[in-house]
Amino acid sequence: MDEQLQATPICGRHRALQALMAPFGGWDMPIQYEGIIAEHNWCRTQASLFDICHMGEFIFQGDFEADGLEDVFTFSVNTIPVGRSRYGFLLNEQGGIIDDLIVFRLAADKVMIVVNAATAPKDFAAIQGRLQGGEFTDITAATGKLDLQGPLSRYVMVEVFGEEVATIPYFKFITINILGVEAIVSRTGYTGELGYEIFIPSEKVCELWDLLLQDERVKPAGLGARDVLRLEVGYSLYGSDIDEETTPLEAGLEGFINFDKSFIGKDALLRLKEKGVSRKKVAFEVTGRRSPRHHYDICSGGKIIGNVTSGVFSPILGRGIGIGFINPELTATGTPLTINHERVTMEATVCELPFFKGGSVRA
Amino acid sequence: MSMYFTKEHEWVKVEGNVGTMGISDHAAHELGDITFVELPKIGATVKQFGVLGSIESVKAASDIFAPVSGKVTKINDALDLAPEAVNEGAEDAGWMAQVEIADESELKNLMTQAQYDDYLKTL
Numbered sequence: 334m335d336e337q338l339q340a341t342p343i344c345g346r347h348r349a350l351q352a353l354m355a356p357f358g359g360w361d362m363p364i365q366y367e368g369i370i371a372e373h374n375w376c377r378t379q380a381s382l383f384d385i386c387h388m389g390e391f392i393f394q395g396d397f398e399a400d401g402l403e404d405v406f407t408f409s410v411n412t413i414p415v416g417r418s419r420y421g422f423l424l425n426e427q428g429g430i431i432d433d434l435i436v437f438r439l440a441a442d443k444v445m446i447v448v449n450a451a452t453a454p455k456d457f458a459a460i461q462g463r464l465q466g467g468e469f470t471d472i473t474a475a476t477g478k479l480d481l482q483g484p485l486s487r488y489v490m491v492e493v494f495g496e497e498v499a500t501i502p503y504f505k506f507i508t509i510n511i512l513g514v515e516a517i518v519s520r521t522g523y524t525g526e527l528g529y530e531i532f533i534p535s536e537k538v539c540e541l542w543d544l545l546l547q548d549e550r551v552k553p554a555g556l557g558a559r560d561v562l563r564l565e566v567g568y569s570l571y572g573s574d575i576d577e578e579t580t581p582l583e584a585g586l587e588g589f590i591n592f593d594k595s596f597i598g599k600d601a602l603l604r605l606k607e608k609g610v611s612r613k614k615v616a617f618e619v620t621g622r623r624s625p626r627h628h629y630d631i632c633s634g635g636k637i638i639g640n641v642t643s644g645v646f647s648p649i650l651g652r653g654i655g656i657g658f659i660n661p662e663l664t665a666t667g668t669p670l671t672i673n674h675e676r677v678t679m680e681a682t683v684c685e686l687p688f689f690k691g692g693s694v695r696a
Numbered sequence: 697m698s699m700y701f702t703k704e705h706e707w708v709k710v711e712g713n714v715g716t717m718g719i720s721d722h723a724a725h726e727l728g729d730i731t732f733v734e735l736p737k738i739g740a741t742v743k744q745f746g747v748l749g750s751i752e753s754v755k756a757a758s759d760i761f762a763p764v765s766g767k768v769t770k771i772n773d774a775l776d777l778a779p780e781a782v783n784e785g786a787e788d789a790g791w792m793a794q795v796e797i798a799d800e801s802e803l804k805n806l807m808t809q810a811q812y813d814d815y816l817k818t819l
Contacts, residue, residue, distance in 0.1 A: 353728075364755075365728065368728060368729050369728060369729050369754040369755070370729040370731075370754065371729075557728075557754060557755065561754065621732075622731055622732040622752075622779070623732050623734075623752060624731060624732065624752050624754075624757065626757065645754065646731035646732065646752065646754060648731075676747070676750070676759070677750070677757065
C-alpha cells in the first residue's frame with residue numbers, strides 16, 4: 334500500500350467489516366462492504382452510513398468584506414444567514430474550478446468551508462492567498478465527518494440526536510451536544526436522498542459511528558455506492574466531471590454563480606459567456622445494461638464529439654447512464670449519441686438531469 | 697467430467713466433446729456486482745484465448761476469453777436479464793457458452809482445478 338495514504342479514525346472498523354479498501358484523494362477509504370448494488374439499494378430505501386472523514390474543513394473568522402473572503406467564492410458569504418449553508422465554487426483566474434465546496438455560516442463573523450479531500454491542500458493555499466486578514470485554520474485532522482443518508486435517516490437521527498433534528502430544513506444546520514461534545518448536524522448530502530452530514534471532533538467519531546450502526550435500519554456504505562447514488566441524481570464529481578480546465582458555464586452550473594458580486598474568475602466567465610462555450614456538459618441514458626465509463630468517446634455522425642466524464646450502470650433505472658462534455662449544438666434532449674471504446678459500442682440518448690427523480694432529498 | 701482453468705480466470709467443463717465455459721468464482725468475486733454479460737452468437741467459432749465475450753460490473757469492464765477453440769452451440773441467454781447469476785454461481789448457473797470442442801489437445805494449455813487453486817494462492 335502507498336505509505337503516504339492517510340487513514341480516517343474509522344479505518345480499523347472498515348477492516349473489521351472486511352470492506353474492500355482503495356486509495357481515494359490520498360486517503361485509504363472503504364469502496365464497498367457487502368456490495369455496491371446492495372449498499373445503493375439500502376440507501377435508496379433505508380439509511381446508509383458513510384465515513385466521510387477524508388473531506389477537508391477550514392474555519393475562517395473575521396470581517397468577510399474587509400478581510401477579502403467575500404470575493405473568494407462564486408457566491409456571497411455575507412448573505413448566507415447564520416445556520417445555513419451554500420454550495421458554489423472556488424475558481425482560478427481563467428474561471429476554471431479549483432474546487433466545489435459548501436460554506437456553513439456558523440456565526441456573524443465565522444464560517445466553516447467544507448472541501449474535497451484531494452483538493453484540500455491547494456484549496457487552503459488558494460483561499461489563504463486571497464485573504465487580507467482574519468483567522469484562517471485547517472481543522473480537517475481534528476474534524477470527523479459522517480453522512481447518514483436515506484429515506485429513514487430522519488427517524489434514526491431523532492433517536493440519536495433528539496427531536497430538534499426532525500425539523501432541520503434542506504441546507505440548514507444546527508449545533509447539538511452529543512457524547513459530551515458539540516456536533517454540527519446539517520441537512521445536506523451527496524445521494525439525492527433525505528440525509529444529514531454530521532461534523533464531530535475526530536476523537537468522538539468512532540463512538541458516533543458505532544452508535545448510529547446500532548440501529549438496525551442503518552448499514553455502512555462505501556464510496557462505490559456513493560458514486561452511483563450521486564451520479565443517478567446528476568451531482569458532479571470533482572476530478573472527473575469538473576476540474577481546473579472546466580468552468581461552471583461549461584458544466585451547466587451557472588446557477589451557483591452570483592454575477593452581481595466580484596470574485597476571482599468573474600472576468601474570464603463574462604468573456605466566455607459573451608463568446609459562448611465550445612463544449613458543454615451533457616447527460617445521456619444508454620439503451621441496455623452496458624455502462625459508459627470515464628474517458629469513453631462520445632460520437633455523433635461517425636465523429637468523436639467529446640468524452641464521458643462519469644458513467645455507471647444505474648441499479649434503480651436498470652440501464653447505463655453517463656455525463657460527458659460535447660459540442661453544445663448536440664446537447665438537446667432526445668439527441669442520439671453513440672458511446673465508443675475499443676470493441677465496445679452503445680447507443681445513447683441525451684436526457685435531462687436528474688436521471689433518477691424519485692429521491693427523498695427534500696422530504 | 698473435468699474442469700480446466702485459464703490464467704485469465706475462465707473455466708471450461710469438458711463432457712465428451714462438449715465444453716461449457718464461464719468465469720471462475722474468484723473472478724466474479726473480484727469484479728463485484730456484475731451488471732452486463734455480452735455472449736457470443738450461436739454458430740460463431742471461437743479460438744482458444746480469443747475473445748468469447750465481455751463482462752461488466754459496477755467497477756470494471758473486461759473481455760472474456762475462450763478456454764478452448766470450438767463452435768458455439770448454446771449460450772446462457774438468461775444472463776441478459778439476470779447477469780447477477782454470475783455472482784451467485786459463476787461456475788454453475790452463471791455459465792456463459794457451450795462449444796463443440798475443436799481440438800482436445802488444447803486442454804494441455806489449461807490448469808486443472810488443483811493447479812488453479814495453487815495459482816490463486818500466488819496472486
